[in-house]
Amino acid sequence: MATFMDGRVETRIGDITKLKVGAIVNAANPSILGGGGVDGAIHRAGGGAILEECRRIRANLYPNGLPTGKAVATAAGVLAAKYVIHTVGPIWHGGHHGEAALLADSYHNSLAVAAANGCDTVAFPAISTGVYGFPKDLAAQAASCAISDFLEKNALPQKVILVFYKRSDEDAFPDNCVF
Numbered sequence: 001m002a003t004f005m006d007g008r009v010e011t012r013i014g015d016i017t018k019l020k021v022g023a024i025v026n027a028a029n030p031s032i033l034g035g036g037g038v039d040g041a042i043h044r045a046g047g048g049a050i051l052e053e054c055r056r057i058r059a060n061l062y063p064n065g066l067p068t069g070k071a072v073a074t075a076a077g078v079l080a081a082k083y084v085i086h087t088v089g090p091i092w093h094g095g096h097h098g099e100a101a102l103l104a105d106s107y108h109n110s111l112a113v114a115a116a117n118g119c120d121t122v123a124f125p126a127i128s129t130g131v132y133g134f135p136k137d138l139a140a141q142a143a144s145c146a147i148s149d150f151l152e153k154n155a156l157p158q159k160v161i162l163v164f165y166k167r168s169d170e171d172a173f174p175d176n177c178v179f
Helices: 037-046 048-060 099-116 136-153 167-176
Strands: 009-013 023-028 071-075 083-088 121-124 159-164
Touching (some): 009 167, 037 048, 048 071, 071 099, 136 159, 136 167, 159 167
Parallel strands (some): 009 159, 023 083, 121 159
Antiparallel strands (some): 071 083
């Protein structure tokens, strides 16, 4: 575990679905109706209530899917967290299509949704670094810039937890962050 920004940011390895926090962030696909990886794990662990809220969001707000970089909250179903914040990170296309800015938007907008819902603590997976192919070192830079910028200007959330699936991912993050 590493900490940054006077303890307001920490990294850890584990299962994001087990954390008792104000919100966990779901690295969703645009449908926000579940999928593989973290998205599927959150939907499975949280139960059908999350899917039902996502269906209402799709029907009423985003009929064509949640745009990349945007974020929306649902209740967390039976998870220990209070909310799930769904965000769509960018698919990596070589870095010349605004991917870093879109990834920063995913983090920033998720933090804004967490703050608007009064969340003291929010936990993030490594958005876009799985099947979306975003290089981990560049993702760490985009994430850390967005998080530090947001936290410097806002009291909430008080703590951000970056949850990694394996130690090698957690170890790579501090070397590439700009806190």
